[in-house]
Amino acid sequence: GIQVEQSPPDLILQEGANSTLRCNFSDSVNNLQWFHQNPWGQLINLFYIPSGTKQNGRLSATTVATERYSLLYISSSQTTDSGVYFCAVKIRGGSNYKLTFGKGTLLTVNP
Amino acid sequence: DGGITQSPKYLFRKEGQNVTLSCEQNLNHDAMYWYRQDPGQGLRLIYYSQIVNDFQKGDIAEGYSVSREKKESFPLTVTSAQKNPTAFYLCASSIDGQSYNEKLFFGSGTQLSVL
Numbered sequence: 001g002i003q004v005e006q007s008p009p010d011l012i013l014q015e016g017a018n019s020t021l022r023c024n025f026s027d028s029v030n031n032l033q034w035f036h037q038n039p040w041g042q043l044i045n046l047f048y049i050p051s052g053t054k055q056n057g058r059l060s061a062t063t064v065a066t067e068r069y070s071l072l073y074i075s076s077s078q079t080t081d082s083g084v085y086f087c088a089v090k091i092r093g094g095s096n097y098k099l100t101f102g103k104g105t106l107l108t109v110n111p
Numbered sequence: 112d113g114g115i116t117q118s119p120k121y122l123f124r125k126e127g128q129n130v131t132l133s134c135e136q137n138l139n140h141d142a143m144y145w146y147r148q149d150p151g152q153g154l155r156l157i158y159y160s161q162i163v164n165d166f167q168k169g170d171i172a173e174g175y176s177v178s179r180e181k182k183e184s185f186p187l188t189v190t191s192a193q194k195n196p197t198a199f200y201l202c203a204s205s206i207d208g209q210s211y212n213e214k215l216f217f218g219s220g221t222q223l224s225v226l
Binding site: 004030031035040044045048050088090097100 | 142144151152153154155156159161167199201203208211212213214215216217219220222
């Protein structure tokens, strides 16, 4: 099946710093989503971004589908950005219900 | 507010016991899903349902059962056959599970532990 690799696995920042999270995938995809899981377990859908670039406030995401990677940028980080960031993909031509998750990046933002 | 409600937040299971996790949504979504999350791991699909009275096994269905008697509800039973049930369980929904470009929305999860 498709492999989804996220890096780095852990990241510690001081408040105000910028960061880039990466998601590599091993096959062509037609759906890529970024999620944030807060320390209480709730997953929030950040972006649906199978290709191109999107921005939402301090967060932005870019997917280069031809090179099979996606990047999530966090600028001017805040303590509330702490948590786990997951990338999830659907294989182009695969089952439409099947979303494969990476293992996530654990982000800690210190005050 | 529209959303997905999971209960209870914490659940404890004794040896040989079946337990049921509740998931209710008021988003009017046809498709619902159950995922299991282990520490340091990504989410793995247990079961999914695209329509009332129909559901399909995911990647790790052994030891679990589900029902879909109402559009809004998709309860998950962890049976005694599941030998390693301790995990965080997440329920999710999407519009109909038919399209490649659907976004997934999650509940707040249930932490299941074995006594």
